[in-house]
Amino acid sequence: MVLGALEKQLRVLPLFEYASIPTKEKFALKAHRDPKLQGLGVLGRGQLFSLFHAEHLAEATKLYEVLIGAKTFEEFLDLCHQVRDFVNEGLYVYAVSVAILHRPDCKGVSLPPIQEIFPDKFVTVQTLYDAFKEFWQNPHKEEDVIVDMQTTGNILDPEYNLAYYREDIGINAHHWHWHLVYPATWRPEVIGKVKDRKGELFYYMHQQMCARYDCERLSNGMPRMEPFHNFHEPLEGYSSHLSSSINGLPYPSRPDGMTLQDLKEVSVQDLERWRDRISDAIHIGHVEDENGSHVPLDDTRGIDILGAMVEASYESINQAFYGSIHNWGHVISARVLDPDGRYHLNPGVMSDTATSLRDPIFYRWHRFIDNMFQDYKETLPHYNHSDLEFPGIEITKVLLNAEHTNNINTFKEFSMLDLSHAYEFGRDGAVKVRFSHLNHEDFHYKIQVENHTSKTKPATVRIFMAPKYDELGNELDTKNLRRLMIEMDKFHAEIHPGHNTIVRHSKDSSVTISSARSFGQLAHGEGINEHANEYCSCGWPDHLLVPRGDEKGMPFHLFVMLTDWLHDQVGDHGKTGMCTDAVSYCGAKDQLYPDRRPMGFPFDRHIELEHLKDWVLPNMKDTLITVTHHEEIHNHNH
Structure with a gap:
């Protein structure tokens, strides 16, 4: 029988639930342990697993290689169940996650969010205690228990x-x-x-x-x-x-x-x-x-x-x-x-x-x-004119459209984190932590381009942002500016002869992922199918795409560049459509990185001219925008 992505998803989720608590099968006979699992269990349970620690990583590698090597999905699940109670908790979650991301028969299966597997890595201990106290005081309630995240310091620091x-x-x-x-x-x-x-x-x-x-x-x-x-x-x-x-x-x-x-x-x-x-x-x-x-x-x-x-x-x-x-x-x-x-x-x-x-x-x-x-x-040669230009292509105007043109508003917003899949509360209602985080209004770029040639030109559109001034209020020169340039987006567009308008929404950014699907959403099969662009959970969070800015309105460079896609493209890109959600920071899983240029191009090398405006060619445009921060908190319920 061939299992679909949804059935697999439902069978994978329990591997991650209550990961810090031993399961009931803990005392099952060791005799049933598969010989492939020999030599595992070196890092004791209750130790903090670290990917940076050579010995921890060696054991984790051994485990994920065994799990990826399992011949069938059933064997893979069986090995996960066998290993769960004797290897280190963090190492187990890491190795099982790597295996699911890389097993061909797990295509379309999403990992539950790490913040719901180990909330203790994300939520302050006072907040967790508040949640437990709140839960003990309301043992029979069906409705959700909600506590607020406690802070970690004050302005003395x-x-x-x-x-x-x-x-x-x-x-x-x-x-x-x-x-x-x-x-x-x-x-x-x-x-x-x-x-x-x-x-x-x-x-x-x-x-x-x-x-x-x-x-x-x-x-x-x-x-x-x-x-x-x-x-x-x-x-x-x-x-x-x-x-x-x-x-x-x-x-x-x-x-x-x-x-x-x-x-x-x-x-x-x-x-x-x-x-x-x-x-x-x-x-x-x-x-x-x-x-x-x-x-x-x-x-x-x-x-x-x-x-x-x-x-x-x-x-x-x-x-x-x-x-x-x-x-x-x-x-x-x-x-x-x-x-x-x-x-x-x-x-x-x-x-x-x-x-x-x-x-x-x-x-x-x-x-x-x-x-x-x-x-x-x-030590590398600086980019010359021919590295940077795109003959015949001219960006005439760039607008950023939000509530006010060329201004992005940022604000704080509330979200919820469910603790119920990490700790056994034994109740119908969930236990949740409410926390605030930065967010920004939706916006889109409107890029006007003239193609002065008679042919349609495929282009790569590259968008960056960086502050205009340093901490002392002086304008940043290119030497310092290029290291503050943050990639906002990178995508392909067809530029027809004559006048073109490219419109691109902030939600589609190549650096961010849409919000992670929770245990609850995955258990209900939301967004799961083998043919969807697989969601790999790797990517910058969408709510932090834009820096905070300040209350007065902080000036930023919005830099847009078009390069020749025929020079940029790489042979096999797009052949699987897997995990191409946040390709700028995460690559495209198991495929070539979809851009031949150096990462961060054109700001990855020294720029000889001191001012950005003197360096800009017709296929580039530097526009000044502002980012304005508003302190009030928006309510946003997931």
């Missing part, structure tokens, strides 16, 4: 101004899902699928996170962040107010002034040594593989090679020499309070992809990592 952003449930869920679609240990020869330009995507997605964070800082009247650069300087403090449901221990708070300490597995000096070796390779223009051969860092593959090396993914060239600076940096900063494990503390939020964006050090660490990539980009 200037970084608290950005808590709404760093602690946003959507961006933390995006980061978790991105690392599911791009596992660091992906082995194409085992699984038979190549992850195209994975190293470059690692660089670009995190570069964009940093750019967006700085746009947010400037929106709040704060300076851009200081990159992390000195491995011995005191770190700023941070308290996440999170506590883990799998072991009851908090994610520890970091007081101001702590410094990185050596761990058994890695020392601070290792990180410095790796940084120097990578930096040398960038300046010499090649890396050395295990046999001492030179692999050039040229302008076609260089960034991809470097991205794999810095993340230290499976593709990394000569990992023994260049190390694993990105991943160990996460682990070492998460363990700063208990480096040798004497107090049995959980690691801090930096060790978990679902929580690390909450910590200000994440952005400083990633700006440091990005600076290495930018050093490499500085």
Whole structure:
């Protein structure tokens, strides 16, 4: 019997319910365990699983490879049930998720949102206690119990101004899902699928996170962040107010002034040594593989090679020499309070992809990592006229249509998170947390283009945004501006001879995903079918597409560029339509990245001219828009 996507979806959902609680089958005989599962269960239950920790990742890889290798859907489910109660809880959810995203027989099946599987990674511990108290006081009620999210600090900490952003449930869920679609240990020869330009995507997605964070800082009247650069300087403090449901221990708070300490597995000096070796390779223009051969860092593959090396993914060239600076940096900063494990503390939020964006050090660490990539980009030739132009094509006008032309309003809005699939409340009504987050009004771009040739020209439309002024109110020059350019959208359009008007809605952006489908929606079969564009849960949340702006109306560049699609296109793109929802940051699953140009083009390289306006060609247009923030909260019920 062939199961449809809906039946599969309904059989997959229970794998994720109550993931932090052992199931009733816990005491079933170990004798029935499949021999393929030998050697699993190394990372004990109740430990916090970290994708950045080499040993954790090795065990998770073993498990997801076994699950992807299961011959039938039934065997896959059976292995998941067998493994559920003896491997680590977080590792189990990760490996099962990776397998579902990559098994051909799970096409059309969606993962439930990570924030509903492990709400303790997204919701402060005070809020969870409020929910439990509220539930104990209303044991028989059929209606929903709703509690409000508690905050994590106050204005004595200037970084608290950005808590709404760093602690946003959507961006933390995006980061978790991105690392599911791009596992660091992906082995194409085992699984038979190549992850195209994975190293470059690692660089670009995190570069964009940093750019967006700085746009947010400037929106709040704060300076851009200081990159992390000195491995011995005191770190700023941070308290996440999170506590883990799998072991009851908090994610520890970091007081101001702590410094990185050596761990058994890695020392601070290792990180410095790796940084120097990578930096040398960038300046010499090649890396050395295990046999001492030179692999050039040229302008076609260089960034991809470097991205794999810095993340230290499976593709990394000569990992023994260049190390694993990105991943160990996460682990070492998460363990700063208990480096040798004497107090049995959980690691801090930096060790978990679902929580690390909450910590200000994440952005400083990633700006440091990005600076290495930018050093490499500085070694490449600048784009010349012929790299940038699109002969015969001229953008005459760009309008952004919202309530007011060329102005986007942002505001805070309420949403709900259901806790009922993570904790067994044993009641009909749900238990929900109400939280506020930034959002923006809908808008659309209207781009007027003249095609001065006699042929229809297929084009790639590229849209970026960046603040006009720095923290001191000075106009940003191109050197600084290009690193704040956030990609808003990228799509294909046909430009006919003569006058053309391109209209594109903000909801269709190539960087964002529409909102995640909840357990409840998936259980009712909403949006599930094998032929739909598969929803991969990876993508920037739609509500954070636009930076906050400020109350006066903050000026931004809206930069639009048309390039020749015939030069940009890649052979096989679009052949499966799978997971092409948020293709700019997430790629198209198991296909080539759908744009031949470097990611972030044209802002990925140095621009010689100081002012953007002097650099703009006819196929580009730089328009000034404003983003105005309104403090009142809109009610929006999902």
